[in-house]
Amino acid sequence: MPFINLPLREITCKIVYYGPGLCGKTTNLQYIYAKTSPEARGNMIALATETDRTLFFDFLPLGLGEIRGFKTRFHLYSVPGQVFYDASRKLILRGTDGVVFVADSLRDRLDANLESMENLRVNLAEHGYDLDTIPLVIQYNKRDLPNAMPVEELSRLLNPRKVPEFPAVAVKGEGVFETLKAIAKLVLQKVRSG
């Protein structure tokens, strides 16, 4: 649910990065944090385990500039990908305006991708959202690894809705900002349509 503060002329939207464990959700946020000027972003919060696995969520507030005099802010969250953190994942989807699904391109993670997408559908539904209509972008991460599945095959299995999709190597930043721009655009278009 976008939050619009008229006196302060600000709009804030929430975007959640979703996907199976170790697919690169946190890496996306870390790259955005590293490459954004300090004036355009706040502190990044990572609630992680001692082994740096996301425990509850990562959070990165971003300011993208102004639209017609309104400061446009995005709050980026990533969920913990590991299967047993489902209760936390569900909580973080609350009030989301758009979702980035980060898929792991490795062939042996295909089942994990499919399971996570189905889990996203179920958890969105708990908040009254529909995976078939919510602003959604899919990123195929880890394209640099030798056993990555072809994008066409991943797309056929994970993207029947034909939402915007991007190949990525998040650790090197490839595809990271393209993905962010695409979801931000979809979210703002949805805000416009009301």
Next chain:
Amino acid sequence: MIQQFVIHEEDYRRITAVCDRLTRDANAKSVFLVDKNGQLIASSGATDHIDTTSLASLTAGNIAATGGLARLLGEKEFSILFHEGERDNLHISIVAQKVILVVIFDSRSSLGLVRLRVKKASEELAQVFNELQRRGDAMGLPSPFAEITDEDIDNLFN
């Protein structure tokens, strides 16, 4: 149609006035009002040294996790949380099941005083937010962003 949470000038003025009064009456260091999705609605008192955006996000996460625990135990929600520190304490409560009221206070105040003042402020805030929701439901509030163009959106990224 997507739901939007729109705060107008008059609502903002009333909300801020309640927060300012609570800060004074409870002898608190600062007061924050946060929506359940983690966005800061208003703040009052000494907030300069606090990362308010992070505070809002973590508070909402805290309330969401505690709400999950409550449901596990068959409770609707735990409406008050209290965190005691060596210097500062945090009193967090849910107002009208919609927004989160956060009070930061130190030894110049007390938990009893904060609870007492929070109760009164919560009633006033609940009234504002209930009115806000009724008005939103009745009017289906048009988006102030209805007029933006694709070009406006593209320009954000240039």
